[in-house]
Amino acid sequence: AQSVTQLGSHVSVSEGALVLLRCNYSSSVPPYLFWYVQYPNQGLQLLLKYTTGATLVKGINGFEAEFKKSETSFHLTKPSAHMSDAAEYFCAVSATSGTYKYIFGTGTRLKVLA
Amino acid sequence: DSGVTQTPKHLITATGQRVTLRCSPRSGDLSVYWYQQSLDQGLQFLIHYYNGEERAKGNILERFSAQQFPDLHSELNLSSLELGDSALYFCASSQPGYGYTFGSGTRLTVV
Numbered sequence: 001a002q003s004v005t006q007l008g009s010h011v012s013v014s015e016g017a018l019v020l021l022r023c024n025y026s027s028s029v030p031p032y033l034f035w036y037v038q039y040p041n042q043g044l045q046l047l048l049k050y051t052t053g054a055t056l057v058k059g060i061n062g063f064e065a066e067f068k069k070s071e072t073s074f075h076l077t078k079p080s081a082h083m084s085d086a087a088e089y090f091c092a093v094s095a096t097s098g099t100y101k102y103i104f105g106t107g108t109r110l111k112v113l114a
Numbered sequence: 115d116s117g118v119t120q121t122p123k124h125l126i127t128a129t130g131q132r133v134t135l136r137c138s139p140r141s142g143d144l145s146v147y148w149y150q151q152s153l154d155q156g157l158q159f160l161i162h163y164y165n166g167e168e169r170a171k172g173n174i175l176e177r178f179s180a181q182q183f184p185d186l187h188s189e190l191n192l193s194s195l196e197l198g199d200s201a202l203y204f205c206a207s208s209q210p211g212y213g214y215t216f217g218s219g220t221r222l223t224v225v
Contacts, residue, residue, distance in 0.1 A: 049212075
């Protein structure tokens with residue numbers, strides 16, 4: 001069984017500040033991990049994914065995430081927030097075999113302050 | 115354009131009615147997943163089809179059903195609609211390990 005916990009349903013940062021969105025997962029098998037972004041009235045767009053290999057994963061729009069097995073975490077970071085980063089972010093976990101269905105976290109709404 | 119096409123984009127219907135949501139996956143993707151997104155439940159996995167066969171079921175109500183056709187498009191049928199079924203319904207297609215590609219969703223409003 002798998003689950004995802006996103007700490008903080010709302011996060012506010014100032015423009016230019018570090019963005020840190022937290023995600024912890026639980027999985028009985030080695031996981032695939034994903035971050036998605038959703039802008040208002042749009043679908044979800046893949047930011048980055050961890051499947052195997054390098055634990056520091058770089059994605060689009062300057063985001064990156066680090067897979068830490070010992071901490072069961074996959075936190076999303078961006079060094080400098082931009083106004084256009086305001087959106088909702090979802091962490092997801094899937095098994096590495098079988099149906100590959102994703103279990104999503106409840107989402108974190110990021111607000112960027114001018 | 116993500117390559118995953120969902121129609122219609124918006125749907126308003128009355129309680130007790132039946133609707134069909136359609137999804138065309140990205141070219142080459144054999145898997146289609148359906149999700150329901152609501153304010154109180156978040157993103158809930160409904161069902162997964164792979165190359166025409168049902169592979170996994172999630173929190174899908176008995177009033178809901180789905181199928182995937184030989185051309186790989188999928189339909190989600192929602193019947194005896196209730197106010198609580200109002201939500202965004204997303205489909206996604208994928209190849210294993212490559213991450214889902216989501217459609218832009220169908221916003222269903224039941225009145």
